[in-house]
Amino acid sequence: xxxxxxxxxxxxxxxxxSRLQKGIQHAGADALIISSNVTVFYLTGRIFLGYIYMPAxxxxxxxxxxxxxxxxxxxxxxxxxxxxxxxxxxxxxxLAQTLLIEDDDLTHSEWLRLVAAFPAATxxxxxxxxxxxxxxxxxxxxxxIMKKTGARHADLIRQYPSVFEHGxxxxxxxxxxxxxxxxAGHLGHFRIAGNTMEAFMGTILAGDNGGAVSxxxxxxxxxxxxxxxxxGQSGVTLKEGMSIMVDIAGNFYGYxxxxxxxxxxxxxxxxAYDAHAVSIAIRNAIMAMAKxxxxxxxxxxxxxxxxxxxxxxxxxMGDQQKAKFIGxxxxxVINEIPVLGPRSKETLDAGMCIALEPKFxxxxxxxxxxxxxxxxxxxxxxxxxxxxxDIITL
Amino acid sequence: xxxxxxxxxxxxxxxxxSRLQKGIQHAGADALIISSNVTVFYLTGRIFLGYIYMPAxxxxxxxxxxxxxxxxxxxxxxxxxxxxxxxxxxxxxxLAQTLLIEDDDLTHSEWLRLVAAFPAATxxxxxxxxxxxxxxxxxxxxxxIMKKTGARHADLIRQYPSVFEHGxxxxxxxxxxxxxxxxAGHLGHFRIAGNTMEAFMGTILAGDNGGAVSxxxxxxxxxxxxxxxxxGQSGVTLKEGMSIMVDIAGNFYGYxxxxxxxxxxxxxxxxAYDAHAVSIAIRNAIMAMAKxxxxxxxxxxxxxxxxxxxxxxxxxMGDQQKAKFIGxxxxxVINEIPVLGPRSKETLDAGMCIALEPKFxxxxxxxxxxxxxxxxxxxxxxxxxxxxxDIITL
Numbered sequence: 178x179x180x181x182x183x184x185x186x187x188x189x190x191x192x193x194x195s196r197l198q199k200g201i202q203h204a205g206a207d208a209l210i211i212s213s214n215v216t217v218f219y220l221t222g223r224i225f226l227g228y229i230y231m232p233a234x235x236x237x238x239x240x241x242x243x244x245x246x247x248x249x250x251x252x253x254x255x256x257x258x259x260x261x262x263x264x265x266x267x268x269x270x271x272l273a274q275t276l277l278i279e280d281d282d283l284t285h286s287e288w289l290r291l292v293a294a295f296p297a298a299t300x301x302x303x304x305x306x307x308x309x310x311x312x313x314x315x316x317x318x319x320x321x322i323m324k325k326t327g328a329r330h331a332d333l334i335r336q337y338p339s340v341f342e343h344g345x346x347x348x349x350x351x352x353x354x355x356x357x358x359x360x361a362g363h364l365g366h367f368r369i370a371g372n373t374m375e376a377f378m379g380t381i382l383a384g385d386n387g388g389a390v391s392x393x394x395x396x397x398x399x400x401x402x403x404x405x406x407x408x409g410q411s412g413v414t415l416k417e418g419m420s421i422m423v424d425i426a427g428n429f430y431g432y433x434x435x436x437x438x439x440x441x442x443x444x445x446x447x448x449a450y451d452a453h454a455v456s457i458a459i460r461n462a463i464m465a466m467a468k469x470x471x472x473x474x475x476x477x478x479x480x481x482x483x484x485x486x487x488x489x490x491x492x493x494m495g496d497q498q499k500a501k502f503i504g505x506x507x508x509x510v511i512n513e514i515p516v517l518g519p520r521s522k523e524t525l526d527a528g529m530c531i532a533l534e535p536k537f538x539x540x541x542x543x544x545x546x547x548x549x550x551x552x553x554x555x556x557x558x559x560x561x562x563x564x565x566x567d568i569i570t571l
Numbered sequence: 572x573x574x575x576x577x578x579x580x581x582x583x584x585x586x587x588x589s590r591l592q593k594g595i596q597h598a599g600a601d602a603l604i605i606s607s608n609v610t611v612f613y614l615t616g617r618i619f620l621g622y623i624y625m626p627a628x629x630x631x632x633x634x635x636x637x638x639x640x641x642x643x644x645x646x647x648x649x650x651x652x653x654x655x656x657x658x659x660x661x662x663x664x665x666l667a668q669t670l671l672i673e674d675d676d677l678t679h680s681e682w683l684r685l686v687a688a689f690p691a692a693t694x695x696x697x698x699x700x701x702x703x704x705x706x707x708x709x710x711x712x713x714x715x716i717m718k719k720t721g722a723r724h725a726d727l728i729r730q731y732p733s734v735f736e737h738g739x740x741x742x743x744x745x746x747x748x749x750x751x752x753x754x755a756g757h758l759g760h761f762r763i764a765g766n767t768m769e770a771f772m773g774t775i776l777a778g779d780n781g782g783a784v785s786x787x788x789x790x791x792x793x794x795x796x797x798x799x800x801x802x803g804q805s806g807v808t809l810k811e812g813m814s815i816m817v818d819i820a821g822n823f824y825g826y827x828x829x830x831x832x833x834x835x836x837x838x839x840x841x842x843a844y845d846a847h848a849v850s851i852a853i854r855n856a857i858m859a860m861a862k863x864x865x866x867x868x869x870x871x872x873x874x875x876x877x878x879x880x881x882x883x884x885x886x887x888m889g890d891q892q893k894a895k896f897i898g899x900x901x902x903x904v905i906n907e908i909p910v911l912g913p914r915s916k917e918t919l920d921a922g923m924c925i926a927l928e929p930k931f932x933x934x935x936x937x938x939x940x941x942x943x944x945x946x947x948x949x950x951x952x953x954x955x956x957x958x959x960x961d962i963i964t965l
Contacts, residue, residue, distance in 0.1 A: 212767075213766065213767075214766075214767055214769065218798070218799055222798060223798045223801070224786050224798065224799065224800075224801055225786045226767055226786045226787070226788075243784075243785065243786045243787070243788070243892070244784035244785050244786050244792075244892055245784050245891060245892045246784055246891065246892075278679075280678065280679040280680045280683075281678050281679075281680045282678060282766065283678065283679055283766075284674065284675050284676060284677065284678060284679070284766065285672075285674040285675075285677055285678070285679045285681075285682035286674045286675045286696075286699070287679075288679035288682075289674075289696075302680075302683075305680070352750065352753045352754055355749075355750075355753065355759075356746065356749075356750045359746045359749065360746055364771070364796060364797055364799070364800055365749075365771035365772065366769065366770075366771045366800050368769075372607065372608075372676065372677075372678065372681075372766070373606075373607075373608055373620055375608065375760065375762075376760075377758070377759035377760045378759065390637075390638035390639055390640055391637065391638050392618050392619045392620045392637045392638050393620070393637070394620075394637070398638075402758060403758055403824060403825055404612070404616060404617045404618065404825070405612055405618065405758070405824065405825025405826075405903075406618075406758055406760050406825065407617070407618055430797060430799065431797060431798070431799025431800065432799075497639060497640065498637070498638055498639045498640075509799075
């Protein structure tokens with residue numbers, strides 16, 4: 178492991194490695210090769226260009242292409258992946274016969290090259306799945322970071338109105354919100370898995386832009402400012418009677434909390450307050466039901482049932498186009514597993530961090546609803562982003 | 572094609588399609604399937620989740636999964652890629668026997684699924700390469716956008732000092748620069764090809780952070796504020812005698828111009844001004860030599876020769892860790908081809924947009940040098956980012 182790794186982090190990394198190794202064993206493989214930035218950070222606490230060779234048992238090897246000068250135990254400097262096998266052999270490491278590769282994270286070309294670099298191994302599919310499964314339950318160190326992130330995030334949300342001015346556009350306010358967050362230590366970067374997903378920092382959806390259809394698989398999308406990035410703000414002036422949904426992730430230490438709050442310019446249509454109250458009721462009902470062992474699909478079904486009973490099924494999770502989930506894991510990327518959707522086969526585990534976002538679109542007013550990042554504990558769920566959750570009048 | 576596409580764009584898209592079709596024919600394929608956001612935007616002027624089926628001759632088909640409601644000629648709504656073949660057959664379209672897929676842009680899992688969706692086709696490698704090659708020469712419409720973007724970018728660079736205050740950190744100034752750019756219509760998003768490359772808007776490298784080693788393959792990197800994103804600002808306070816390299820892309824319409832300028836807090840070490848003058852001389856010499864048909868490797872060799880003659884080879888393009896290029900194509904992503912490196916086999920063509928960045932690291936002072944986005948024309952190169960290029964004293 179790299180020199181100068183903090184002992185507390187070092188201990189936690191050992192836990193992550195051993196969890197991952199159980200997954201590798203369970204998948205029937207001898208080793209897993211890791212090279213995506215997010216997973217390299219997860220397993221070492223830093224980002225480097227290169228490869229981690231994680232055997233099913235024993236200690237991992239770290240093969241670094243960039244930056245130069247990284248040193249430590251079992252750290253090897255290489256220039257190309259073809260050197261991994263010879264280095265492992267030189268150290269007397271038994272080579273994997275059955276190998277996992279990150280099939281959902283590497284491009285096909287990268288995958289081909291890695292496979293060719295292990296000519297003696299049989300490559301199995303499912304490496305990314307083993308990693309995602311390992312990452313979905315946070316370690317004590319990660320939970321501490323998620324809690325710190327959520328607290329800073331919630332504190333900033335309380336400050337959102339301080340940078341609002343009447344007459345602004347959605348993008349005008351968004352720019353001031355991003356500025357506020359960066360000044361408070363936000364790193365800016367928005368990490369999301371999947372090469373068709375993208376966004377800049379967050380979305381501020383005002384009025385009917387809350388129901389705009391989107392190419393992206395977010396809960397709600399927004400039309401965006403330009404066809405090259407059709408997500409978020411549409412450039413509309415914020416006017417009396419509009420609800421404004423502010424959904425910006427918190428990222429101060431590389432881990433993302435997700436929290437959405439609603440602001441109203443003056444008084445809104447009473448339907449908006451009613452639907453918002455249903456969203457809060459759904460969140461609270463799910464928090465009351467959730468504990469280790471509960472099925473994610475059952476939480477989704479509860480939300481649908483409550484939205485339907487409130488007569489709001491048509492505008493729940495979008496109107497013209499609907500999201501097929503009410504929440505998702507969050508952490509190093511905004512879209513970790515599990516997904517709280519109808520076809521999920523997953524159950525909750527203590528240590529999962531779930532962004533729960535039951536949202537409604539009220540035509541003529543805009544989007545309403547809350548999103549919070551919730552930590553699953555043995556006793557239920559803890560809200561890591563406890564910002565005031567009523568609609569705030571601007 | 573989609574309804575409501577502007578006629579000027581529609582005409583330009585036809586030119587892009589025909590160039591791409593020549594590439595498909597040259598690769599010996601019957602069709603190319605496109606699904607990455609950047610290329611979907613390149614070929615349609617919008618982003619959707621789905622697939623473009625581009626035959627080697629004739630008109631393309633557009634298969635849209637999201638958003639709902641998109642209509643137009645040869646536009647088909649689907650829910651999964653397995654429907655493409657049946658829809659093509661239903662329309663009497665001759666199915667490709669030899670097919671290209673975006674192997675450098677799709678994950679291995681996505682690639683597997685697409686291949687399975689075309690059971691009768693032989694899949695060839697090289698689809699991404701055909702697309703990159705097609706995209707490297709901009710069309711008249713794209714050149715107009717690159718020119719508009721460069722002009723706005725250069726105008727903003729003139730305003731950078733207006734948001735500087737003595738006593739700021741690099742990140743403090745960076746936040747104000749990002750704020751300035753967003754208020755001027757910058758879309759914020761920084762598109763870069765390759766899943767190990769990432770950054771937030773741009774980098775502001777002050778003092779010795781200009782020479783910090785980096786996991787990323789940028790000309791210079793910087794240490795970053797946090798191990799989860801080791802790129803750019805390091806949090807250092809801007810002090811007398813430091814050079815500050817500001818490298819933020821321009822993005823107002825989905826196309827990126829790249830331009831770097833240097834600022835000095837008070838007077839700098841004379842070595843910094845000397846090295847900066849060499850950078851400008853290299854840029855000017857390359858602009859004088861460059862025209863269609865000139866080899867990219869020869870431009871790189873000229874830069875190395877000039878840096879060496881100036882006695883600055885050791886600190887050219889980094890000191891501890893060196894970039895292996897002095898420039899790169901730019902456009903829809905910041906790292907288009909061609910690369911101006913020693914092993915490049917490419918030659919310049921009229922319509923290429925090249926970000927040329929001969930940069931030096933002056934230990935104890937910081938990074939210096941200019942970066943400009945240059946359009947290759949039949950007569951030579953035109954600077955699309957003509958901001959003042961001397962070191963500006965803050």
